Each structure stands twice: as C-alpha cells, then as structure tokens.
Amino acid sequence: MTAASLIENRTFDEIAVGETASLTRTLTVDDIQLFAAVSGDVNPAHLDPAYAETDMFHRVIAHGMWGAGLISAILGTELPGPGAIYLGQSLRFTRPVGLGDVITASVTVTEKRPEHHVVRLDCRCVNQAGETVISGEAEVKAPTEKISRPRMPLPVVRIVSHDRFRRLAERATTDTPLPTAVVHPCSADAMSAAVEAAEAGFILPILIGPIAKMEAAAKEAGVDTAGFRTIDVPHSHAAAAEAVARVRAGEAALLMKGSLHTDELMAAVVATDTGLRTERRISHAYLMDVPGYPRPLVITDAAINIEPTLEDKADILRNAIDLAHVIGIERPKVAILAAVETVNPRMRTTLDAAALCKMADRGQIAGALLDGPLALDNAISEAAAKEKGIVSPVAGRADILLVPDLEAGNMVAKQLTFLGGADAAGVVLGARVPIVLTSRADSLRTRLASCALAVLLARAATKAAPGIGGAA
Structure with missing residues (x-):
C-alpha cells in the first residue's frame, strides 16, 4: 500500500x-x-x-x-x-x-x-x-x-431534489384553474388526486361517476368535494362517455383519469363519431425528472401504442416535440432508441429510425434534432457514445427518447422510477385536450406534476393553431 x-x-x-x-x-x-x-x-x-x-x-x-x-x-x-x-x-x-x-x-x-x-x-x-x-x-x-490507517474512499452520494417538477408546478399555478372532467374518481387515491390538483390551483374538477361511490371515495380519502360540480352516471363506461361529451361541449379543458382502466377511458376518447380524435395519432409521454441527468427527459410511448408503425412513430414524435416546446426546450434533441446504433435490415426498429431521421431532414418532422438508431446508453451518456465513436449532437444529450414499442417504454420509465429514484409525470397527447394519467403508485409530487403539465399544454393550445396535438 x-x-x-x-x-x-x-x-x-x-x-x-x-x-x-x-x-x-x-x-x-x-x-x-x-x-x-x-x-x-x-x-x-x-x-x-x-x-x-x-x-x-x-x-x-x-x-x-x-x-x-x-x-x-x-x-x-x-x-x-x-x-x-x-x-x-x-x-x-x-x-x-x-x-x-x-x-x-x-x-x-x-x-x-x-x-x-x-x-x-x-x-x-x-x-x-x-x-x-x-x-x-x-x-x-x-x-x-x-x-497508519487505509484512506477510505468516500461513499457515492446522489442528491434527489426534483426541483424541475416544483418549477413546473409554479408555472402552471394561476388565478384561473382549468375546468377538468375527472372520470370515475371512485377510489380514495383518485379522489385525492383530483382534490390535490384543485387545492394547488391547477384545475376546477367536474366529478363524473356514480354519486354514491364518489361520496364514499371522498369520505375514505378525508377530502371535501362540496364545492365541486358533480355529474351522476351509473358506471365507469358511462363516466368516460360523459366526460368526453363535456369536453366536446366546451365545458372542460382537460380530462383526468380516475379509478377506471386506461383502455376504458381511451375507448371513449378515440370513438370515431363521438370521441376527441385529431389529425394526429394519440400517444402517451412521460416527462421524467431523473436524478443525475442534467435535463428533463421525455419518454414516449409507454401506455397507448403497443406496436407503433413508422407513421405512428412520426406522430408520436410530433406530439413529444410539442410537449418539449411547452416546457421550454426550443429545439429538443430526439434519440430514436434501438438495441444497436447501426442500421440493420433485419431489425425494423433501426430501419424506422433511419426513415424518421430522413423525414426530419425533409421537413416532415419539424422543431427538433433527430438521431438514431441509438442504444439507450449512447442516447443518455456522452462517455458511452464517445467510447463507441459516435459523433452526434444528440448522443449523450437526449431530451426525448422515442422507444420501439409500449413494452420497452414502460420498462424504461419504471426502471428509472423504481430503481433510479426518478419522478414521472404522465400525459396523453394528440387528442383535442390533454389527458392526465395517474397511478395509485404515484407520489403526490408526480400526480401534481402530471396535472401541471396538462394545464401548460392546454393553455399553449389556446394560444396557437393548430395547437397541441394538431387540429381538431
């Protein structure tokens, strides 16, 4: 020694x-x-x-x-x-x-x-x-x-503060909360999420569901909903349909998922004649605050599109780019993920990545800088990209990760959340209004951040045309 x-x-x-x-x-x-x-x-x-x-x-x-x-x-x-x-x-x-x-x-x-x-x-x-x-x-x-004693190495300590979500919430707080159709808030968690967002000044809830179940949920959660508008419907299917109808009528600027399955809500959203479709493909995005990563990270799609086609991926990217612009990233760097960083004719994901990059070159996807295929390590680590000899303005500095399919996106997001200490705000894009997706496993900070993000998206949509997610 x-x-x-x-x-x-x-x-x-x-x-x-x-x-x-x-x-x-x-x-x-x-x-x-x-x-x-x-x-x-x-x-x-x-x-x-x-x-x-x-x-x-x-x-x-x-x-x-x-x-x-x-x-x-x-x-x-x-x-x-x-x-x-x-x-x-x-x-x-x-x-x-x-x-x-x-x-x-x-x-x-x-x-x-x-x-x-x-x-x-x-x-x-x-x-x-x-x-x-x-x-x-x-x-x-x-x-x-x-x-004489050995000099002990100092422990590696990671600071987790999630200041980005706090700043996001500050931006979304105004004197005029947005009317929000809360779909089937019939559990204590769902009802608490709606009330918390209202108390934070983000939303004005319209509670839609079976009245007896909603009252029981409020009692279990220990919250007061007396000041909120309530619409009584017999079951969750009816709640989803009614919430979508209220949005179409202009009574609600947001949708917020309660205690019903995502598929049940989305079925009403994508209904051909009565839903909230736009010219864009509807997609999901996580805005993640990852400890140790120097910028917000958008991961898409982890909840809606199971095996997206090339055309689907183009819309998923357009939705994510709009989101990045709303949170202040003027020209987001998009990493199109695959298992490898070279184009392989036997791997459809790498071919899609190459095609998407060329679409961006031709102006078919605008407002961002794209590169791919990139493996995850090369997308988020400059050291890993340098080690592999990848020269790219995106590699190691990605703001948006486009995943190959829903399974990959869900796994990446949940690994970052449960193993990496990240917070993830979830929102559905591409519909007439943003849709807040929260989970029972979400922290209060995550639930509020999801609402804050949806509020910022909705406000941006009223200031620009065609708006967030495309024209109605």
Missing part, C-alpha cells in the same frame, strides 16, 4: 507549536442539500434567493457549519489525525459563505500541555478573497502512538 493511500497521524511528541495543516473546498448546491438532509434543517435560507438575504443570520450559521466540518476533517485526518480525541471547540462565524465560495480551512498548533497530551489549535476558514469567515480554537487530546 502506497503512502498516498494511507492516513498517518502526528503523535503528541512529534507535534510542534506553530505546525499547521489545511485543506480547500468549494461550497456547492449538493453540499448544502446534504447538510440539510443530515441535520433536518429545512429553512429556505439555504437555497431560495427570496429568503437568503432576509435570513442572513441562519445562512451564516448553516453554511458556516459546513466550514466547521472542514476543520474537523483536518483534525481527524492530518493534525493530529487518527487516534486524536476531540475535547472542545469554540468558533465565531464572521462572514456568510455562499455557493461557489472557495474556502481554505487551516489549523495551527498554539499550545501543548504534556500532562494529558492536550494540544490547542487556532482554527480559521478563509474565502477566495482572503476574508476570514470562521475563526476560533479547538482542543484535542493527541495520540501517543503512531497510527
């Missing part, structure tokens, strides 16, 4: 007055969030600019404690190092420490007391401008025996 891989202490006899040790670190967002998670300190002064200046006292202390941790690290690993016993410390936080500040922490031995092998050290943290942000003293009992 090399000396660099070991931590070795300084014994009491080896330590000299005036001896010093230091380390330098930069304060990052992850550092602050980790501190908040470990300490349980949820004061918004940590990160929210609206509170940072008004609660300067808290920010000085909280971020200063991060600096104090640097001092502790020096005492535990360098001077004196392993075997030292912390006896006490007094610190003064003299200046705030902000994001991006480069802090150098140092300790200097000022006194040795042989009776109990006590060492006193001056402690100081200085920012990149040379200003002292922390000053004080520490007292430790120094080791008397030499100790």
Whole structure:
C-alpha cells in the first residue's frame, strides 16, 4: 500500500507549536442539500434567493457549519489525525459563505500541555478573497502512538431534489384553474388526486361517476368535494362517455383519469363519431425528472401504442416535440432508441429510425434534432457514445427518447422510477385536450406534476393553431 493511500497521524511528541495543516473546498448546491438532509434543517435560507438575504443570520450559521466540518476533517485526518480525541471547540462565524465560495480551512498548533497530551489549535476558514469567515480554537487530546490507517474512499452520494417538477408546478399555478372532467374518481387515491390538483390551483374538477361511490371515495380519502360540480352516471363506461361529451361541449379543458382502466377511458376518447380524435395519432409521454441527468427527459410511448408503425412513430414524435416546446426546450434533441446504433435490415426498429431521421431532414418532422438508431446508453451518456465513436449532437444529450414499442417504454420509465429514484409525470397527447394519467403508485409530487403539465399544454393550445396535438 502506497503512502498516498494511507492516513498517518502526528503523535503528541512529534507535534510542534506553530505546525499547521489545511485543506480547500468549494461550497456547492449538493453540499448544502446534504447538510440539510443530515441535520433536518429545512429553512429556505439555504437555497431560495427570496429568503437568503432576509435570513442572513441562519445562512451564516448553516453554511458556516459546513466550514466547521472542514476543520474537523483536518483534525481527524492530518493534525493530529487518527487516534486524536476531540475535547472542545469554540468558533465565531464572521462572514456568510455562499455557493461557489472557495474556502481554505487551516489549523495551527498554539499550545501543548504534556500532562494529558492536550494540544490547542487556532482554527480559521478563509474565502477566495482572503476574508476570514470562521475563526476560533479547538482542543484535542493527541495520540501517543503512531497510527497508519487505509484512506477510505468516500461513499457515492446522489442528491434527489426534483426541483424541475416544483418549477413546473409554479408555472402552471394561476388565478384561473382549468375546468377538468375527472372520470370515475371512485377510489380514495383518485379522489385525492383530483382534490390535490384543485387545492394547488391547477384545475376546477367536474366529478363524473356514480354519486354514491364518489361520496364514499371522498369520505375514505378525508377530502371535501362540496364545492365541486358533480355529474351522476351509473358506471365507469358511462363516466368516460360523459366526460368526453363535456369536453366536446366546451365545458372542460382537460380530462383526468380516475379509478377506471386506461383502455376504458381511451375507448371513449378515440370513438370515431363521438370521441376527441385529431389529425394526429394519440400517444402517451412521460416527462421524467431523473436524478443525475442534467435535463428533463421525455419518454414516449409507454401506455397507448403497443406496436407503433413508422407513421405512428412520426406522430408520436410530433406530439413529444410539442410537449418539449411547452416546457421550454426550443429545439429538443430526439434519440430514436434501438438495441444497436447501426442500421440493420433485419431489425425494423433501426430501419424506422433511419426513415424518421430522413423525414426530419425533409421537413416532415419539424422543431427538433433527430438521431438514431441509438442504444439507450449512447442516447443518455456522452462517455458511452464517445467510447463507441459516435459523433452526434444528440448522443449523450437526449431530451426525448422515442422507444420501439409500449413494452420497452414502460420498462424504461419504471426502471428509472423504481430503481433510479426518478419522478414521472404522465400525459396523453394528440387528442383535442390533454389527458392526465395517474397511478395509485404515484407520489403526490408526480400526480401534481402530471396535472401541471396538462394545464401548460392546454393553455399553449389556446394560444396557437393548430395547437397541441394538431387540429381538431
């Protein structure tokens, strides 16, 4: 084992007055969030600019404690190092420490007391401008025996904050919630989802279903629906048909799935004479907030089209591109997924990818940058794409993943959700109005994000023609 891989202490006899040790670190967002998670300190002064200046006292202390941790690290690993016993410390936080500040922490031995092998050290943290942000003293009992220990690797810590969904919800909140036909909310989960979205200011629910079952669901959920319009129908099939009729009549700007199967709702939506079809193929998209991925990720289609044709895929892409534009991605990068990144005549998915890219070149699919076929690793990892020699403005930076079929999309989305800690807001596109799809397994944040996304899509549709999902 090399000396660099070991931590070795300084014994009491080896330590000299005036001896010093230091380390330098930069304060990052992850550092602050980790501190908040470990300490349980949820004061918004940590990160929210609206509170940072008004609660300067808290920010000085909280971020200063991060600096104090640097001092502790020096005492535990360098001077004196392993075997030292912390006896006490007094610190003064003299200046705030902000994001991006480069802090150098140092300790200097000022006194040795042989009776109990006590060492006193001056402690100081200085920012990149040379200003002292922390000053004080520490007292430790120094080791008397030499100790060498392996330098342990730091654990890999992933910060999961889902700020993108919070910002999405902020954009969707207005004084005029959209009237929304909530289809068969006859379970506690479905009723809670509708009420939560109403309380967030996104929707004005129109509850459609058997009145007795809806009242029982509201009671079980512990929510008050007295202020909502209610339409009594005998069963879920009738609820789906009635909800679609209310949209066609202009009474509702959104559809929201309750406790009925997706196929049952979609049968009413796609009905030839009475449904909500447009010139576009109806499709589903997940907007995902994936920890560690630097941008929102749209995955389509994971719920509607089982084995889409080339023509279907073109419409699925157009719907997803519209969605990306609504959330602020001006020219989304689309990765058309396959198992390989080369065109293989025996693999229809790769042929479809090549055809879609050529359609984009000819202007048949507009508003995005397409590339494919790309395997998933090459679509989302620049390192993987570079390793395979793939030169592409999309590879490693995809905003939209077009999956080969429903099974692949469902698996990718659920793997990211349940193994990768991602949040997924689901919405159906290509109909006259956006359709909110939520699941009993969804978190409150996911349910609200799905509603917020649908609201933004509906508002965008009223400002542009042909609108979200194509002309009616």
